[in-house]
Amino acid sequence: MHHQAAVTSLRLSSKAIQSAPWLDWLAIGVLAFIAAIALATFRDYGLGWDDYTHSQYGALLVSLYQSNFADQRALSFVNLYMYGGGFDIIATLAAKILPFGLLETRRLVGAAVGLVGLFATWRLGRRLGGPLAGLLGLLLLAATPLYYGHMFINAKDGPFAAVMAIALLALVRAFEEYPRATPPTIALCGIGVGLAIGARVLGGFAIATALLPLPFIVAVRSRASGLRIALSECGSFLLPFIPAAILAYLLMGLVWPWSVVSPLNPFRAVEYFSNFFEKPWRELFDGQLIPVIDMPRSYVPTLLAVQLPELMLALGLCGTAGAIFAIASKADHSTATAGRRAALLATVLAVLLPVLVTVATRPAMYNGVRHFIFVLPPLAALGGLAAAQIADRLARHGRIAVGAGVLALLIGIASPVLDMTRLHPYEYTDYNHLAGGPPRARQNYMLDYWGLSLTQASRRLLTDIADRHERPPHAQWRIAVCGPHPPVAVALGPQFTTTWIPKGADFAMVLGEFYCAKLDAPVMFDIVREGVVYARLYDLRGRSISSLLTVPGIEQTNY
Numbered sequence: 001m002h003h004q005a006a007v008t009s010l011r012l013s014s015k016a017i018q019s020a021p022w023l024d025w026l027a028i029g030v031l032a033f034i035a036a037i038a039l040a041t042f043r044d045y046g047l048g049w050d051d052y053t054h055s056q057y058g059a060l061l062v063s064l065y066q067s068n069f070a071d072q073r074a075l076s077f078v079n080l081y082m083y084g085g086g087f088d089i090i091a092t093l094a095a096k097i098l099p100f101g102l103l104e105t106r107r108l109v110g111a112a113v114g115l116v117g118l119f120a121t122w123r124l125g126r127r128l129g130g131p132l133a134g135l136l137g138l139l140l141l142a143a144t145p146l147y148y149g150h151m152f153i154n155a156k157d158g159p160f161a162a163v164m165a166i167a168l169l170a171l172v173r174a175f176e177e178y179p180r181a182t183p184p185t186i187a188l189c190g191i192g193v194g195l196a197i198g199a200r201v202l203g204g205f206a207i208a209t210a211l212l213p214l215p216f217i218v219a220v221r222s223r224a225s226g227l228r229i230a231l232s233e234c235g236s237f238l239l240p241f242i243p244a245a246i247l248a249y250l251l252m253g254l255v256w257p258w259s260v261v262s263p264l265n266p267f268r269a270v271e272y273f274s275n276f277f278e279k280p281w282r283e284l285f286d287g288q289l290i291p292v293i294d295m296p297r298s299y300v301p302t303l304l305a306v307q308l309p310e311l312m313l314a315l316g317l318c319g320t321a322g323a324i325f326a327i328a329s330k331a332d333h334s335t336a337t338a339g340r341r342a343a344l345l346a347t348v349l350a351v352l353l354p355v356l357v358t359v360a361t362r363p364a365m366y367n368g369v370r371h372f373i374f375v376l377p378p379l380a381a382l383g384g385l386a387a388a389q390i391a392d393r394l395a396r397h398g399r400i401a402v403g404a405g406v407l408a409l410l411i412g413i414a415s416p417v418l419d420m421t422r423l424h425p426y427e428y429t430d431y432n433h434l435a436g437g438p439p440r441a442r443q444n445y446m447l448d449y450w451g452l453s454l455t456q457a458s459r460r461l462l463t464d465i466a467d468r469h470e471r472p473p474h475a476q477w478r479i480a481v482c483g484p485h486p487p488v489a490v491a492l493g494p495q496f497t498t499t500w501i502p503k504g505a506d507f508a509m510v511l512g513e514f515y516c517a518k519l520d521a522p523v524m525f526d527i528v529r530e531g532v533v534y535a536r537l538y539d540l541r542g543r544s545i546s547s548l549l550t551v552p553g554i555e556q557t558n559y
Contacts, residue, residue: 023131027122027138031115034142038111038152043100044425045107045152046455047487053078054155055102058088064257075258082269084198086255087113087159103490107152110159114151117162118142121377124169125384127176128347132391136409137384140312143416146369147376149428153450157373160199164350165377167192167206171346175213178339179233181240190244194251198259201269202354202374209349213342214238216327220338233335276364282551283366284514287444289551292366297359303369303445304355306435308376311412312383313432316351319382322389323348350378367449370428423529426452438530446513451484453527453534457509458491460525461537472506480505480540482516482548502545508538515551519543 060074075081087109095105121141126134141147151158170188174181181189193210196203214234221230253260259269282289285299305313323344354375358365365371387409394401420427423438429448431441438447465477472478476495480502481488488509489498502508507524510516512533521543527535 020131023135024126027131027135030135030138030142031118031122034118035111035115038108038115041425042107042111042152043104046425046452047103047484047490048153048450048452049484050155051103051106051153052486052490053080054088055092055106057081057085058092061085061089061257062092075261079272081258082272083156083200084252084256084259086163086195086198087155089255091155106155110152110154113159113162114148117147117151117158117165117377120162120165120169121380124165124172124347124377125381127169127172128344128381129385129388133381133384133388135384136315136387137381139413140309140315140383140387141377141380143413143420144309144312144376144380145416145420145423145427145430146307147373148420149426149430150370150373152425153428153452154370154373156200157370160196160202161374161377163192163195163199164203164206164374167196167203168209168347168350168378171206171210172343174210175217175339175343175346178217178335178342179237181237183240186240186244187247189241190247191251193244194248195255197248197266198252198255201266201273202371204270205350205354205374208353209346212349212353213345216345217338217342220341221335224334274363280364281366284444284446289514293364295362295365297362299365300355300358300369300372304372306431306441306445307369308432309412309416310432310434311409311415312380315383315386316379319384319386320348320351320379322386323382347378347382351375351382368446425456426529426534429529429534438532442512442532447532448511448513448534451487451511453511454481454483454509455487455491457525457527457535457537458488460527461507461509462492464524477507478505480508480545480548482508482510483513483535500548502540502548505540505545508540508545508548510536510538510548512536515549517548517550519545519548521545 057074057077057080060071060077063071064074074085090113091106091109092102094109095102098105098108100108118138118141122134122138124134125137147161150161167189170185170192173185174189177185189210193203193206196206218227218230218234221233225233249260252266259265262268276293280291280293282291283295284290285295286302290296308316327341327345327348354372358372391402391405394405415433416430419430419437423430426448428450429438431437431445435441435444441447461479472495476497477492479488479492479496479498480500481498482500485498485500489496492498499505502519508519508521510519512535519538519540521538521540524537524539526533526537
């Protein structure tokens with residue numbers, strides 16, 4: 001009797017801990033702490049291949065609206081008109097009022113949008129498993145270098161991940177309120193889905209995530225109340241979402257104006273991105289140089305396995321498997337239970353569907369898994385759900401078991417955080433210990449594919465020249481660059497001119513990636529992390545170098 005009472009008391013204590021109000025305050029504290037770090041460090045992040053072009057796109061979109069649609073250059077600007085420009089618009093407008101330069105402002109706005117994604121992940125995990133699950137899901141995502149690094153630097157995939165998290169949170173709320181979603185939930189669905197599709201046409205996955213659970217919930221409810229009642233419930237559930245669909249379309253058009261110039265334009269974008277739209281190049285994967293159009297089906301699963309922190313990977317997989325088990329279990333068929341299972345199904349689909357479609361269709365793949373950052377928030381939320389359930393089981397075995405679990409959690413979170421600290425500001429290049437970290441991963445995969453280290457190398461070059469009081473032998477310094485040129489040109493300023501041709505150049509700045517050659521010239525300095533050279537500066541004065549490249553044609557591509 002005493003033993004049974006103790007067990008009962010312990011279970012109640014466990015539930016009380018999982019729903020304690022201080023967990024929500026702790027989550028808010030984590031978000032505030034990350035925001036403080038972002039404010040202190042956002043200037044550290046360099047520019048990459050796409051930054052300058054995206055800043056131009058943002059300016060053209062603002063001009064489109066300011067001119068009352070008279071200036072329509074944004075509707076045909078390179079291929080960016082086939083992407084939404086919500087982030088670029090916000091960054092352009094923010095630069096007009098904030099005391100920073102445009103490119104610094106883009107880093108700060110990126111951090112802010114990334115925090116929105118973290119907030120949505122917290123609320124999603126909380127919806128699925130309570131305050132403890134929400135807090136743990138937030139910690140898992142915040143300690144994922146792939147997400148944290150990209151939220152500063154990536155104008156496409158980082159914001160897309162954030163708005164997809166908002167859309168999924170709204171859908172989970174809607175299914176949990178089945179068969180009558182509340183007006184705030186309906187409005188949030190319209191906002192989330194509209195912004196998701198308006199960010200990238202891949203936002204169509206949000207629609208699939210919304211629709212695919214509906215046959216499941218009808219099937220479950222028909223067992224309890226019959227098919228006619230189940231279909232009636234589904235119809236009454238969907239009808240109020242007509243205004244949400246209109247809101248979604250309007251928001252999509254606001255942030256992606258080309259999409260509403262013609263009703264078929266979103267489908268034209270799908271067709272455009274279904275076929276590789278650039279001259280193919282080769283990229284390093286699993287130790288081999290493979291054309292991006294011939295990447296193996298294992299590309300995305302492999303890179304997720306070697307880039308996600310071990311704890312995130314383990315808990316995310318456990319949470320996904322556990323959710324699938326809960327969905328398939330023979331629970332009661334009430335509307336509340338059916339809605340709960342549909343919400344879990346939507347979350348599982350948000351993780352698995354994009355990966356499975358990619359494995360099945362095998363499109364061109366490159367730049368690691370930056371295009372799949374949007375699967376990380378739902379994976380983290382499911383990981384938080386699994387961790388909360390593990391915590392509940394540990395609580396039944398006493399304080400020692402709980403202490404061991406807390407220690408394992410702290411070690412699992414601290415490991416990638418320490419990696420990020422050592423790699424800063426190149427957090428996105430991290431690989432987990434399964435891959436041997438960046439030193440071993442360098443032999444098999446690309447690290448700084450965004451070219452961020454060239455900004456730090458440029459700043460170092462300016463300091464060195466100033467310290468030595470050197471002046472260019474001609475009107476400008478001439479620097480040959482293997483990597484993105486706009487970041488170097490912006491950082492170095494008008495006293496430098498950039499080129500791909502090393503002949504006659506004063507310096508050569510090269511990334512440490514496979515396509516940049518090791519030159520027979522004095523090394524002035526290296527940008528190094530974890531013993532890995534990210535960028536190198538050569539002194540070419542008095543030297544004759546024929547090429548910067550090991551792979552011809554890289555200078556014609558846009559990574």
